[in-house]
Amino acid sequence: MSDYTPEPGVAGAPSVSTCQKDGCGLALPVKGEQGFHPMRKYCDDHQPKAKYKEDRMPPSAKGPTINVNIPKPNAPKKGTELEKLEEGAQRLLGFLPLTFALANDEVCMTAVQQALPQIAHQLALVAEYHPGLAKILAPVESTGEAMAWMGLVMAITPVILAILSHHNLLPKKIGETLGAAFSMVPQAA
Numbered sequence: 001m002s003d004y005t006p007e008p009g010v011a012g013a014p015s016v017s018t019c020q021k022d023g024c025g026l027a028l029p030v031k032g033e034q035g036f037h038p039m040r041k042y043c044d045d046h047q048p049k050a051k052y053k054e055d056r057m058p059p060s061a062k063g064p065t066i067n068v069n070i071p072k073p074n075a076p077k078k079g080t081e082l083e084k085l086e087e088g089a090q091r092l093l094g095f096l097p098l099t100f101a102l103a104n105d106e107v108c109m110t111a112v113q114q115a116l117p118q119i120a121h122q123l124a125l126v127a128e129y130h131p132g133l134a135k136i137l138a139p140v141e142s143t144g145e146a147m148a149w150m151g152l153v154m155a156i157t158p159v160i161l162a163i164l165s166h167h168n169l170l171p172k173k174i175g176e177t178l179g180a181a182f183s184m185v186p187q188a189a
Helices: 081-093 094-101 106-127 131-137 145-166 172-184
Strands: none
Touching: 081 094, 081 106, 081 131, 081 145, 094 106, 145 172
């Protein structure tokens, strides 16, 4: 047989009536009195310090605020291949902030949105040396294979969500959230 004793008020264990701090022994409030809780173990003088909750934390304790100041890239000349690749990269990567928005992660969403122009510019520069990457990043109007596939996925996904939801294979809340997200995404002309 085990010597395990559950905490006061847990798993049917009775509440304690006196402070459990060594040498204290002060009476604790009983059921019906102010300050009573079935799991309470210590008097007011020996209560552990309360942990801050997010909404009561002082601003300095919530963690640092990180401001990402990413320089804007020099815009390529209008109509150049570099501009087309950069535009394709921005469209391709434009789904990343949406992913973080769906997860209610505004910090990551903002960081990605702010960095997107610079990342797209650098990808376009790399694509000048790698034709395979250029093929992926090219806009839909030309040979943007990746964008064409993404467009197909975006067109099919609402149908799949509707079918899964109709057959109760997808929780209604998830179906509504994903359906709303896919309806916000602009479709290619």
